[in-house]
Amino acid sequence: MQPNIRFRGEDGSIAVTAMVSFIALAVTAAMLTTVFRDIRVSRRAGDSANALQVADAGINDAVKSLRDAVAVAGGCPWAPSTTMAFSRTSTLAGGEYTFCAFPDTDVSGRAIWHIDATATDATGVKRRLRADAAAVPLYPNAINVLASGSFSSGFSVDSFKDEVNRCTKKGYVGTNSPNTFTFGNSGNNSSENCQNNPNGTFPYPPDGCVAYSRDGSATIRPSQIGPGQCPPAHTTTASPQYIAPSVGRPETWDLPAGGAQGDNFTCNSATLQAGKTYFYSSVTLAENCGFPTGGPYPTMATPTKIYTNSLTLAGGQGSSSLNPINLPPNSATVCGPTHGLSGANPLYCPGWAGGLQIFVNAGPVTFSGNHSTFWGVITAPSSTVTWSGGGGSQWEIFGSLVARSVSGAVQAKWHYDESLGALTSGRFTPQNWREEPLQ
Numbered sequence: 001m002q003p004n005i006r007f008r009g010e011d012g013s014i015a016v017t018a019m020v021s022f023i024a025l026a027v028t029a030a031m032l033t034t035v036f037r038d039i040r041v042s043r044r045a046g047d048s049a050n051a052l053q054v055a056d057a058g059i060n061d062a063v064k065s066l067r068d069a070v071a072v073a074g075g076c077p078w079a080p081s082t083t084m085a086f087s088r089t090s091t092l093a094g095g096e097y098t099f100c101a102f103p104d105t106d107v108s109g110r111a112i113w114h115i116d117a118t119a120t121d122a123t124g125v126k127r128r129l130r131a132d133a134a135a136v137p138l139y140p141n142a143i144n145v146l147a148s149g150s151f152s153s154g155f156s157v158d159s160f161k162d163e164v165n166r167c168t169k170k171g172y173v174g175t176n177s178p179n180t181f182t183f184g185n186s187g188n189n190s191s192e193n194c195q196n197n198p199n200g201t202f203p204y205p206p207d208g209c210v211a212y213s214r215d216g217s218a219t220i221r222p223s224q225i226g227p228g229q230c231p232p233a234h235t236t237t238a239s240p241q242y243i244a245p246s247v248g249r250p251e252t253w254d255l256p257a258g259g260a261q262g263d264n265f266t267c268n269s270a271t272l273q274a275g276k277t278y279f280y281s282s283v284t285l286a287e288n289c290g291f292p293t294g295g296p297y298p299t300m301a302t303p304t305k306i307y308t309n310s311l312t313l314a315g316g317q318g319s320s321s322l323n324p325i326n327l328p329p330n331s332a333t334v335c336g337p338t339h340g341l342s343g344a345n346p347l348y349c350p351g352w353a354g355g356l357q358i359f360v361n362a363g364p365v366t367f368s369g370n371h372s373t374f375w376g377v378i379t380a381p382s383s384t385v386t387w388s389g390g391g392g393s394q395w396e397i398f399g400s401l402v403a404r405s406v407s408g409a410v411q412a413k414w415h416y417d418e419s420l421g422a423l424t425s426g427r428f429t430p431q432n433w434r435e436e437p438l439q
Helices: 013-068 418-422
Strands: 084-092 095-105 111-120 126-137 143-145 149-151 156-160 172-175 181-183 208-212 235-238 262-267 277-286 304-314 356-360 365-368 372-387 395-408 412-417 424-435
Touching: 013 084, 013 095, 013 111, 013 126, 013 424, 111 424, 126 418, 149 172, 304 372, 412 418
Parallel strands: 143 172, 143 395, 149 181, 149 395, 156 412, 172 208, 208 235, 262 277, 277 304, 304 356, 304 365, 356 372, 365 372, 372 395, 395 412
Antiparallel strands: 084 095, 095 111, 111 126, 126 424
């Protein structure tokens, strides 16, 4: 038999091998523990993100539901018990969200809803979001252009709150197509609006310009910004695109009677009827057209509406009078508490323009004559608006205009009535989106 020969240095090799194996196993176990912990953290983060997406879906569902919301007292647990609110619970991607919303108004009087949404994903992770939903105004600016807008020299826009608070710096022009938005003569010789008086420090026709686009990337071209054009400090971008009110056939109408659309309607005296709906192929509103001196008068809540395929505003001639169309009454009841105060101008009757709403279905809108004044709101999203009086066509307009395109606006002075911001489309847009701790 061979003897068991041991060489020098072999003593303890088994122990060393065992120790190395143990260290390797320990390192492997530590690595696996770290990997599993990271997987759990990643999965938890993913679940948390999923819960956040479900909560966001709850906010969006609430915003879409506001038009037809039926609110009840106590419908929102985080709102006062007497507040009218509504709530809903729905499922999404294996998770569940519950939202509640209650109404309020902002500083301008627009409707706004406060929304709270709590979501639980499929693994039980919870997230909570809050947001506000503001009503989208039908007439956010004095002039709202969907396509091209060309404004001649002499054009200006300002705004007012009431008969005393005039020149309130909200006379904006908005466009969905800033690449076709121009001021005549590159702004040379354009008239400045009311901010230029008396100190001459605001040499711009409007108070501001807004470029609307889906993602807010559209901008007014630099060539249209500067003296005689858009004011640099008040030229902004906004999203989404401005969506004009729809125009078509009214569901019901009062005039003409008998259920058929009338051919032509001309008004040249105080014969308009408050709160009625007119439906004619063509409409001409001429000098002195308006409502009876003693009333009744329309309001923004119960307006007189005129639907037509084409509209002509036939102004008078000469500058010795207003040559008015829809002149406001001399009434504090209609025009508010500033009527008759020192410094009040009765032409700036708040809300009066919103009482006459004209909807034009694709046909032209024409301002003819000169040295005339009009109060009202014109919604013509498929129409071109023009001035036919040439360089002598001087108009003063209290209200707001929506048009596909505007060409000319010769010597037209627009006064935007801030009250029109309270007329909304029924749509809402979310804002002030933020995450809140779970209750």
